[in-house]
Amino acid sequence: MAVIRPFNALRPTKEKSELVASVPYDVVNREEAAQFAKRNPLSYLHITRSEIDLPEVADVYSKEIYLKAKENLAKITKEAPLKIDDKPHFYLYRLIMNGRSQTGICATFSVDDYDKDVILKHEKTRKAKEDDRTNHIITTEAQTGVVFLTYRGVKTVNDVVDKTLKDVTPEYDFTAPDGIQHTIWVLPDEYNNVIVDEFKKINKLYIADGHHRAKSASRAKEEKMKSNPNHTGNEEYNYFIAVIFPEDQLKILPYNRVVFDLNGLSKADFMDSVAQKFSIVKTENKEPKSKNTFCMYIDKEWFELKPRNSVFASLSLETSVGEKLDVSILQNFLLNPILGIDDPRTNNRIDFIGGIRGTQELEKLVDTGKAAVAFSLYPVGLDDLMNISDAGEVMPPKSTWFEPKLRDGLLTHLI
Numbered sequence: 001m002a003v004i005r006p007f008n009a010l011r012p013t014k015e016k017s018e019l020v021a022s023v024p025y026d027v028v029n030r031e032e033a034a035q036f037a038k039r040n041p042l043s044y045l046h047i048t049r050s051e052i053d054l055p056e057v058a059d060v061y062s063k064e065i066y067l068k069a070k071e072n073l074a075k076i077t078k079e080a081p082l083k084i085d086d087k088p089h090f091y092l093y094r095l096i097m098n099g100r101s102q103t104g105i106c107a108t109f110s111v112d113d114y115d116k117d118v119i120l121k122h123e124k125t126r127k128a129k130e131d132d133r134t135n136h137i138i139t140t141e142a143q144t145g146v147v148f149l150t151y152r153g154v155k156t157v158n159d160v161v162d163k164t165l166k167d168v169t170p171e172y173d174f175t176a177p178d179g180i181q182h183t184i185w186v187l188p189d190e191y192n193n194v195i196v197d198e199f200k201k202i203n204k205l206y207i208a209d210g211h212h213r214a215k216s217a218s219r220a221k222e223e224k225m226k227s228n229p230n231h232t233g234n235e236e237y238n239y240f241i242a243v244i245f246p247e248d249q250l251k252i253l254p255y256n257r258v259v260f261d262l263n264g265l266s267k268a269d270f271m272d273s274v275a276q277k278f279s280i281v282k283t284e285n286k287e288p289k290s291k292n293t294f295c296m297y298i299d300k301e302w303f304e305l306k307p308r309n310s311v312f313a314s315l316s317l318e319t320s321v322g323e324k325l326d327v328s329i330l331q332n333f334l335l336n337p338i339l340g341i342d343d344p345r346t347n348n349r350i351d352f353i354g355g356i357r358g359t360q361e362l363e364k365l366v367d368t369g370k371a372a373v374a375f376s377l378y379p380v381g382l383d384d385l386m387n388i389s390d391a392g393e394v395m396p397p398k399s400t401w402f403e404p405k406l407r408d409g410l411l412t413h414l415i
Contacts (some may be wrong), residue, residue: 001200002118002151003110005239006088006192010142010412016042016080017172021182021407025049025145026129026212027354030060042080044409046072048136048144061132066139073140084414090187090195091171091411092164093243097180097404102249103161105187105195106411108239109149111221113205114214119149120204120389123211123397126345133216138223143241143413146406147210147217150382153246156198160191172410180404184411206389208250209402214240224415241413243406247382253355253401254287254379256362257330258371260349263340267299270338270373277333278305286359288378294330297362297374307333322393325384326377331396339373345397352398355379 012020019040025048028036033049046053050069051060076082091106113119137143164185172184187195207214217240224237262270274280278294283304288295294305311333315324322328335341341350351371353361362374380400388395 002202002205003113004105004107004196004199004244005109006090006187007108007236007239007241007413008085008088009091009106010077010082010084010414011171011410012042012080012082014172017410018174018176020044020076020080020082020409021174021176022048022409024405024408027405042076044076044144044407047076047140048408061128061135063135066135069136070140073142073144082412085186087189089189090192092161092185092187093406093411094165094183094185095180095404095406096183100251102245102404103165104149104243104245104249105157105161106146106184106241106243107195108236108413109147109205109242109244111218111238111240114218114240117392118203118205119214120206121211121214122207122385122389122393122395123399124345124394125211125215129212130215130219133212134219134223137216137220137415141415143213143217143415144408145210145213146408146411147214147240147242148208148402148406149242149244150206150208150247150250151202151204151244152386153248154198154202157195158246160187160194164188164191176407182407182410204390205244206247206386208245208385208400209405210242214242220415235415236413237415239413241411247386250382250402252379252382252385253403254377255327255398255401256353256355256359256374256376257335257398258351258353258362258365258374259335259339259341260351260371262372263338263349265338270298273338274305274334276308277311278307280305286362287376288326291326291378292329293378294326295359295376297359297366297376298372300367305334320393321384321388321391322395325380325388325395325399327380327396327399330375330377354401354403356401356403 019042022044033045034052037043037045047069051065093106094103168185170183170185175181221237225231281304283302296303341347365371366374
């Protein structure tokens with residue numbers, strides 16, 4: 001069964017909510033974060049990307065960055081102000097993007113459920129990123145980033161959500177500069193037991209986005225537990241903050257690829273090598289229209305690639321679910337053997353472009369000479385994600401891009 005708990009959120013006043021709310025720490029680099037937070041001392045980026053308030057440092061994971069985050073959290077808590085709710089609540093978080101709406105429950109979830117695979121994963125995590133957020137959580141004693149979970153919806157829960165949206169006035173309701181509307185309600189206490197009891201009937205939850213945030217919460221719990229001789233298992237550090245959405249409301253965008261050089265090949269030799277495994281046809285399409293199709297941009301032209309029969313013949317019944325995904329086919333039959341991208345997690349000759357940036361970003365990178373070739377992919381489906389998680393497998397890196405993103409700062413879990 002899955003454990004879900006209401007919690008006492010640290011959150012801004014209604015009047016300052018839009019100023020405090022910020023994009024997630026991991027969708028912007030230092031320069032972008034600094035630009036977003038410029039002339040806004042209340043932006044949560046001063047906490048989640050506190051290096052923007054320090055001179056350039058050689059070590060981007062230095063202790064002073066986390067101490068600055070703690071200092072900034074105290075400062076913004078005082079100046080915004082941020083206040084802790086006097087009793088635990090569930091919260092509803094609705095996102096509207098381009099007319100499409102999704103509403104989830106913000107709550108805290110059991111770290112033990114994460115460790116014991118009640119909460120399933122589909123990505124590997126990188127130790128450096130784990131270290132970063134673990135240090136951030138332990139130093140600030142706060143989970144400032146929200147994990148994005150999904151589940152196969154339950155009618156009773158959906159009914160509670162619908163009734164709250166209809167009957168309760170929202171706490172926050174604003175449209176961010178990117179056009180996404182963010183609305184948050186406090187769920188009436190009368191529904192708390194219904195939510196808890198319904199999730200007890202569910203034996204699988206899935207991480208959609210936020211693997212590093214969840215893993216870091218697990219590592220932070222271990223550290224806090226070691227330093228607490230009176231550990232009971234009920235402390236706040238035993239839980240992590242997440243918003244959980246029913247799977248039928250979510251949309252996955254593709255995670256596209258650019259490669260910076262042709263691995264020493266001429267364009268002609270590269271195209272000949274690709275043609276051995278894929279059919280190549282010039283196209284006006286910049287995005288694939290179906291699975292097992294890729295669009296490739298090179299030298300100001302788009303081409304449609306389709307795997308040849310020999311590729312599919314090599315995928316046996318024993319081939320894992322993950323290896324049959326388009327991202328794996330592209331990696332195993334083109335990026336690795338032809339372009340020499342052996343490990344996309346560590347190879348610095350490849351970069352990944354979230355689908356929200358569109359194919360114009362791929363064209364820009366190639367046309368300016370920053371990349372030699374780009375590939376747009378068909379998005380992974382929610383069924384694929386859940387099937388891979390159920391099988392205990394992991395997707396290739398950068399397989400899914402969820403949009404819209406939750407904002408940091410509106411609801412924080414103190415540990």
